Amino acid sequence: MDDFNWQEVETIIDDVLDLPHHQRKNHIKEKCGSNEVLKNTVTQLLESIFASEGWLEELKEHKYDFYDDSNEIKAHTEDFDFKGHKVGAYTIRKKIGQGGMGIVYRGERADGDFEHTVAIKLIRTGMDTPENIRLFNRERNILAGLNHPGIAKLFDGGVIQNGAPYLVMEYVEGTPIVQYCDEKKLTIDERINLFLNVLEAVRHAHENLIIHHDLKPDNIFITEEGQVKILDFGIAKLLDTGVEHSDNLTLTRARILTPKYASPEQIRQESVTTATDMYALGIILHQLLTGLHPYNLQNKSVYETEQTVLNTEPRLPSYRLSSTEGSEVIAEKRSEKPLSLIRHLRGDLDAIQLKGIEKNPTQRYRTARELTNELEKYRSALPVSARNSTFGYRFNKFLSRNRVALSIVGLFILITTLFLFYHTNQISKERDQAEFQAQKATSVQSFLVDIFRYNNPNADEYAGKDLTAQELLQTGLANVEDDLQHQPETQIGIMTSIGEALRNLDELDEAEQAMQKAIEKSETHFGTNDLRTASIYTSLALLKRDAGEYEESDELIREAIEINETSTDTALKQLANKYSILAYNQAHQSQFDKSEELFLYADSLYIASEDSNSVERYNTLSNYAEVKSRMGKHNEALEFNKKALDFYRELYGHDHLNIATTLNKMGKNHHHLGNHSEADQYYRQSLEIKLKLMDEDNTAVASTYQSMAINLRVMGHYKKAEEYALKDLEIMQQVYDEDNIRIVFSLNIVALTKQDLEEYEEAEQIYKKIIAIQEAYYDEENTQLAATIYNLASLYQITKRYEEAYPMYERVVSIDKKNLGDEHPEVAVDLNKLGDVSREMGSYSRADSIYTEAKSIFIDAYPDDHYRVAEHFLSHGRLKLKQRKFREAGEDFEQAAEIFEENFGEDDRRVEEAYSYLEKTREETSFR
Numbered sequence: 001m002d003d004f005n006w007q008e009v010e011t012i013i014d015d016v017l018d019l020p021h022h023q024r025k026n027h028i029k030e031k032c033g034s035n036e037v038l039k040n041t042v043t044q045l046l047e048s049i050f051a052s053e054g055w056l057e058e059l060k061e062h063k064y065d066f067y068d069d070s071n072e073i074k075a076h077t078e079d080f081d082f083k084g085h086k087v088g089a090y091t092i093r094k095k096i097g098q099g100g101m102g103i104v105y106r107g108e109r110a111d112g113d114f115e116h117t118v119a120i121k122l123i124r125t126g127m128d129t130p131e132n133i134r135l136f137n138r139e140r141n142i143l144a145g146l147n148h149p150g151i152a153k154l155f156d157g158g159v160i161q162n163g164a165p166y167l168v169m170e171y172v173e174g175t176p177i178v179q180y181c182d183e184k185k186l187t188i189d190e191r192i193n194l195f196l197n198v199l200e201a202v203r204h205a206h207e208n209l210i211i212h213h214d215l216k217p218d219n220i221f222i223t224e225e226g227q228v229k230i231l232d233f234g235i236a237k238l239l240d241t242g243v244e245h246s247d248n249l250t251l252t253r254a255r256i257l258t259p260k261y262a263s264p265e266q267i268r269q270e271s272v273t274t275a276t277d278m279y280a281l282g283i284i285l286h287q288l289l290t291g292l293h294p295y296n297l298q299n300k301s302v303y304e305t306e307q308t309v310l311n312t313e314p315r316l317p318s319y320r321l322s323s324t325e326g327s328e329v330i331a332e333k334r335s336e337k338p339l340s341l342i343r344h345l346r347g348d349l350d351a352i353q354l355k356g357i358e359k360n361p362t363q364r365y366r367t368a369r370e371l372t373n374e375l376e377k378y379r380s381a382l383p384v385s386a387r388n389s390t391f392g393y394r395f396n397k398f399l400s401r402n403r404v405a406l407s408i409v410g411l412f413i414l415i416t417t418l419f420l421f422y423h424t425n426q427i428s429k430e431r432d433q434a435e436f437q438a439q440k441a442t443s444v445q446s447f448l449v450d451i452f453r454y455n456n457p458n459a460d461e462y463a464g465k466d467l468t469a470q471e472l473l474q475t476g477l478a479n480v481e482d483d484l485q486h487q488p489e490t491q492i493g494i495m496t497s498i499g500e501a502l503r504n505l506d507e508l509d510e511a512e513q514a515m516q517k518a519i520e521k522s523e524t525h526f527g528t529n530d531l532r533t534a535s536i537y538t539s540l541a542l543l544k545r546d547a548g549e550y551e552e553s554d555e556l557i558r559e560a561i562e563i564n565e566t567s568t569d570t571a572l573k574q575l576a577n578k579y580s581i582l583a584y585n586q587a588h589q590s591q592f593d594k595s596e597e598l599f600l601y602a603d604s605l606y607i608a609s610e611d612s613n614s615v616e617r618y619n620t621l622s623n624y625a626e627v628k629s630r631m632g633k634h635n636e637a638l639e640f641n642k643k644a645l646d647f648y649r650e651l652y653g654h655d656h657l658n659i660a661t662t663l664n665k666m667g668k669n670h671h672h673l674g675n676h677s678e679a680d681q682y683y684r685q686s687l688e689i690k691l692k693l694m695d696e697d698n699t700a701v702a703s704t705y706q707s708m709a710i711n712l713r714v715m716g717h718y719k720k721a722e723e724y725a726l727k728d729l730e731i732m733q734q735v736y737d738e739d740n741i742r743i744v745f746s747l748n749i750v751a752l753t754k755q756d757l758e759e760y761e762e763a764e765q766i767y768k769k770i771i772a773i774q775e776a777y778y779d780e781e782n783t784q785l786a787a788t789i790y791n792l793a794s795l796y797q798i799t800k801r802y803e804e805a806y807p808m809y810e811r812v813v814s815i816d817k818k819n820l821g822d823e824h825p826e827v828a829v830d831l832n833k834l835g836d837v838s839r840e841m842g843s844y845s846r847a848d849s850i851y852t853e854a855k856s857i858f859i860d861a862y863p864d865d866h867y868r869v870a871e872h873f874l875s876h877g878r879l880k881l882k883q884r885k886f887r888e889a890g891e892d893f894e895q896a897a898e899i900f901e902e903n904f905g906e907d908d909r910r911v912e913e914a915y916s917y918l919e920k921t922r923e924e925t926s927f928r
Contacts, residue, residue: 008365010251010274012042017271037334045209066594086158087120087166106171107440111410118155121232146208150201152221152227172229174221178287181222181629182333188344189290191334192375193760197228199375202281205233206274213272215280216261217287259305260297264359267306275361280392282356282364289349294357312357317353318345319601333504339608346565348378351386389716426696488525490704494519496536498515503543508735512547515540532576534563539601541581548741550585557581574615576605587627589782592820596631599624615651615658618644623661629669632825632861638669657700660689664704674866674903683708702731702746711751714867715757716908722753755795763832767792786815794833802841826866828857839879848883851876867910870899874914888919893918 012031016024024046032039080094082105090107096119097104109116144154146182154674156168175183177198181191190891198220205212212219212233221229263279266272286294294314297305321342322328331341352374358364365371372853375382499514515536522533537560544553557578562577583598599620606617626642644661652659687704694700707726712721736743767788774785793808813830820826838847851872858872877892897914904910 009038009041009045013045013273014275014366016042016046017273041209056719066811082122084263085160087122087159087160088168089120090116090120090168091292092120103234107168117171119152119169120627121167121169122160122165133472136873146205146210146233148201148204150197150230151205151233152229152231154233171227172221172223172231174223174227174229176217177220177222177228177284177334178217181288182291185333185335187335188289188341188349188380192379194222194226194228195285195288196375198230198284199281199372201228201230202277203372205230206277206368211274212277213278214258214261215277215284216258217284220284249539259302260293261310262306263361264310265361267310271365274368275366277366278365278368279357279361280366281371282353285356286317286353289334289353290321291346292317292320294320296627299526314354314357315597316346316350318342318350319597321345342608348384352378352384355386386624421425452845469696488521490909491524492521492532492536496539499543500539503539503546508543508547511543515543528564529563531563531567534567534578537563538581539580544580545585545588546742547751548588549735550589554582554585557585572605572609573614575611575618576602576620579605580616580623580868583620583627584623587623587630592627592631595627596624615645615648619658622665625669626663629665629672631820634669634672638666638673641666641669645851653688655692657690657693660686660693660704661700663689664707667707667711671707671714674863674868676711676903679711683711697734699731699735702728705731706746706749709753713749713752713864716904716910718753718756722750722757725749725753737844739773739776744773744788750790752791755791755798760795760799763795764792767795781815781818783815783819786812790830790833796834797837797840800840802837806834806837806841809837823857825857825861828854828861828872829868831857832868832875835879836875839875839882844879844883847879851879865899865902867899867903870896870903870910870914872919873899874910877917879925881917881921884924886924888920890921890925893921 012028015031016027019027028039028042032042034247047745081096082103085092087107090109092107094106095103096106103122105120105122106545107118109118144156146154152172153170153714154167154169157164157166159399172317174180177194181194185893186194202212203216210233212230215230219231221231223229236294261280261283263276266276283294286292294317295308295312297308299310326337329785331338334341336344352371354373355363356365365374368386374384374386445605478700495514495518499511499518502508502511502514510659519533519536519540522536526532537556541553541556541560544556545549561575561578561582564578580603583595583602586592586595586598602620603617603624606612606614606620621640622644625637625644628634628637628640641662645659645666648656648658663682667686670676670679670682687701687708690698690701690704705724709721709724709728712718712724725746729743729750732743732746745764746840747770751763751770754760754763754766756836770788771785771792774782774788778785789808790812793805793812796802796805796808809830813827813834814828816830818822831850835847835850835854838850854872855876858866858869862869873896879891880886880889880892894913897911897918900908900910900914905906
């Protein structure tokens with residue numbers, strides 16, 4: 001192997017595997033040139049890979065009984081007891097284990113020449129054809145040539161009388177690697193050292209053209225002396241011999257793999273390379289460091305396991321640990337405290353673990369040497385390739401690895417300097433600092449005086465009118481660039497404060513202008529990787545979120561998070577706040593599962609920061625409650641909001657915007673639970689506080705008007721609902737452009753009230769305007785877009801345009817199922833509407849099937865007395881009436897009437913409608 005680089009071999013092989021068969025030979029010739037050693041090695045390894053592919057051919061036919069150990073052992077051994085039998089020169093003494101490939105016995109030398117204990121593995125029957133035996137022996141001899149202290153030796157092998165192959169291997173007394181590390185309570189660094197020994201053994205095998213195929217903790221033993229011993233190296237390859245001669249053998253090989261450690265390319269039936277072993281090693285490293293498998297595979301079938309591995313992106317290991325119950329136990333087994341362990345893993349080790357289990361083989365570590373080098377860099381405090389190589393990251397690494405030398409040099413300089421100049425330096429330093437603070441205070445004071453001078457009737461500059469707060473701030477922004485250009489820190493701070501103040505006043509364009517200028521100044525003065533710059537990124541991210549520009553907000557907050565995570569001065573509370581913002585953004589992009597994960601991670605950071613009773617944490621819990629509500633978990637959301645409300649009331653002791661906001665959220669929770677009178681009370685309490693604290697034309701006030709309009713619609717108070725909807729829209733139009741995404745929620749409520757008041761043409765035009773705005777912001781499968789399509793479809797349904805309504809409802813069902821899940825209550829509402837249209841189009845059988853699906857969701861998702869359940873009974877009852885199932889229809893109408901009456905009172909039109917249909921069924925029944 002001295003004549004070429006091993007990575008070159010891997011590169012050539014990866015390229016060849018991507019080429020059509022007829023192009024492979026020429027490619028090898030072109031890349032290897034006159035290097036015959038390189039050419040022979042590439043050719044042999046490719047033959048090894050192609051020989052191993054046959055076992056995958058029938059995999060799809062067996063995915064539901066994949067890796068069934070009990071059936072496997074029966075197939076391999078035919079329930080035969082081999083104890084006491086002779087195998088070659090050895091006698092089988094005792095069964096010591098079993099697995100997917102067969103049974104393992106302890107054997108002893110039987111010819112009396114010398115004592116020798118071995119492990120004998122009996123594999124399976126049906127391989128005793130002459131050609132198979134010849135190929136089996138050839139592969140056995142190759143494996144026997146592996147000579148490394150970290151690989152259990154293969155001594156001998158053959159085929160016994162019943163056709164079962166046997167292998168005689170080194171007998172290893174030891175403990176599986178993960179169990180060994182946990183029992184010994186090895187530290188993270190000790191585990192990495194041990195894993196490096198595993199990598200060295202794997203590297204030796206790979207460079208001898210042997211791939212393991214089935215690496216897992218149970219195949220990596222550690223002896224009492226701490227020696228690594230990898231078992232079964234190359235046995236899967238050995239068992240691939242003669243695949244073309246045995247259909248039965250194909251299934252057996254498919255079962256050689258272990259689901260939890262099978263790589264994506266193995267599942268997809270693609271070529272197996274050294275990168276396949278590296279994937280399994282990546283999972284083992286993850287388990288060694290975190291105590292967790294990268295994926296949650298508990299109680300999953302083999303098919304579900306496959307789909308998880310293929311389609312789910314693994315989370316950051318440090319995040320999974322922080323959000324996992326029992327993290328204290330995991331940390332204790334690594335001789336650390338939970339918070340210390342999370343910090344230890346965050347950064348380099350997170351990145352290394354994730355690169356090790358990349359789904360694309362070309363993106364993960366392809367050789368054991370490559371991963372070894374990466375871990376060595378980590379141990380030496382050198383930058384690792386798995387991380388983004390920013391200047392700040394590289395500089396922090398430089399400081400880490402040169403800490404001692406820099407400390408000695410710095411100490412020497414410091415002592416010398418102090419000895420010579422202590423008094424002079426101290427006096428100068430104090431004077432400079434005092435002058436700086438005084439200058440800063442004077443600058444800020446002068447700046448504020450200048451701003452307010454323009455609004456002072458006695459000043460020469462008075463313009464003859466009182467300026468608004470917005471105008472004062474805008475004037476200040478213009479002045480701060482000129483007046484404070486030689487004091488960048490003061491300038492940056494004032495610019496940021498002006499931007500945040502303008503944002504709170506809903507002057508988003510001017511606020512963004514101020515923050516962008518602050519960012520430019522901060523990046524120049526402090527640097528792009530400074531925490532102060534990250535803080536301004538966060539402010540701008542919040543502004544972008546307010547403007548409904550969630551993708552831009554995501555980019556900014558992710559930049560801020562990266563700066564925080566690479567900084568040695570990061571406070572967990574600051575990091576938690578940034579993850580909370582990212583979680584909120586994900587929820588508004590319909591990524592509810594991801595949002596929930598991020599909120600939980602943010603909360604774990606708040607708790608870890610030992611400041612669990614902070615306003616920031618309860619703001620996060622309140623936002624998390626909103627996600628719970630959007631996921632249909634309204635009772636859980638209400639409990640989170642109750643906790644937040646109790647905290648705020650105790651903290652402030654007086655009216656506060658956080659209290660008003662939480663009251664509004666609790667109103668929404670009660671609305672979704674069908675408690676509309678309680679919802680109205682919460683909304684009115686929220687509105688009363690907001691009007692005390694701010695002007696009526698503030699967007700915070702508008703949000704409560706919008707909530708009240710939605711609730712009043714359901715209660716049947718359409719004119720009052722329209723009044724509040726128009727108030728909401730009027731405020732929002734003062735703040736946002738007419739095509740801004742934030743305005744569509746207000747437009748939607750107005751359209752719904754117009755529809756309720758039978759102003760259909762106006763409602764239709766508003767819906768179409770909303771859809772045009774949303775399509776410019778969202779992808780075609782966004783739930784917010786689906787909600788507007790649903791509303792337009794309902795208008796078409798009311799106006800009997802069923803052919804237009806039906807495909808729109810179908811699209812809504814598809815979008816909501818994809819984003820929310822098949823059992824979400826919103827899906828049931830969608831299905832109910834789809835059933836209504838099917839019924840009106842005369843497709844009774846289809847309608848009945850749709851209603852049945854909806855009913856199963858309604859029963860699980862809502863209380864028995866929820867108005868949505870009543871809507872279902874009314875709809876399904878009307879179908880049964882058309883089908884002349886009068887008794888069943890009458891039962892449905894009666895239940896609908898009782899629920900509507902309980903929710904909205906006896907005078908509500910829905911109660912009258914339900915009773916009118918009930919009367920029809922009674923007339924039909926009595927007539928019959």
